[in-house]
Amino acid sequence: MASRIDTTAGRAALDAARAALAAGERPARADYATAVRYLLQLLDEKAPGNSVEVRVPPFGAVQVVQGPRHTRGTPPNVVELDPATWIAVATGSETWAAAVDAGRIHASGTRADLTELLPLRP
Template sequence: MAKKIDIVDGRTALDVVKQADAAGEKPPRLALATAVRYLLQLLDEKAPGNSVEVRVPPFGAVQVIQGPRHTRGTPPNVVEMDAATWLAVALGEEQWADAAASGRIAASGTRADLVDVLPLRP
């Protein structure tokens, strides 16, 4: 990730997103983007490495989990999901297995399972 997100900004963005969800409203795009990137940053800090690419389009992507490093093209281990799913599994509001079984997580590769590093504790 290019720029580290300040903890206060990340937590504030998470609060804004949670408040919008609780009110049944769509969260502001900037808050959603900041919350997603903040949680990706926390994942990177918790499980540094280069063997799995976690993508949450269009907001961000990070390479995590120690193991073989890829240098070109699509990495062999990719996890991709939308922002709402990422927030839910990253915060422990939904189990990884349930989100994956419902098809909201696309995971390919032998290391593309984040159950051992989630949830995160912001």
Template sequence: MAKKIDIVDGRSALDAVRAADAAGAKPARTDLATAVRYLLQLLDEKAPGNSVEVRVPPFGAVQVIQGPRHTRGTPPNVVEMDAATWIAVSTGAEAWADAASSGRIQASGTRADLAGVLPLRP
């Protein structure tokens, strides 16, 4: 992660995204981006490592989980999802297995199941 997000800013952005969702509105892009990056940062702190790349385009990506490190090209363990799915699974609003079985999470590799480290409970 490039720039560390302050806890207050991250939680405020996450609250704003949740409020917009509850009102049936589209969250502000800046709030969505900050919330996604904040949750990726929390994942990185909870499960440091370099064996799994978690991608939430276009907002961010982080390498996590202890294990073999990749150095070039596409890593062998990749998890990718949209921002709404990432926020849902990382906060516990939706179970990892449910989002994965619905096809909203694309995961490849033997270490690409994040059920053991999610939810983050920010």
């Protein structure tokens, strides 16, 4: 992660993004980006490592989970999902399995199942 997000700012952005999503609206870009990056930061703190790359375009990506280190090209374990899905699974409002079954999570590799790490506790 490039820079650390203050807990208060991260929680405020997450609350604003979740409220907008619950109302069927698109969150303000700054809130959306901060919420996504804050949750990626929490995941990185919970499961530091370099064996799984979690991508939430266009807002962020992080390498997590202990295991074989990836250094070049596409990592062997990749998770990619949109910001709304990331917020939902990271906060527990949707399960990992339900989002995978709905096709909103694209995960490849033997370590790409984050079920045991989610939800996070922001």
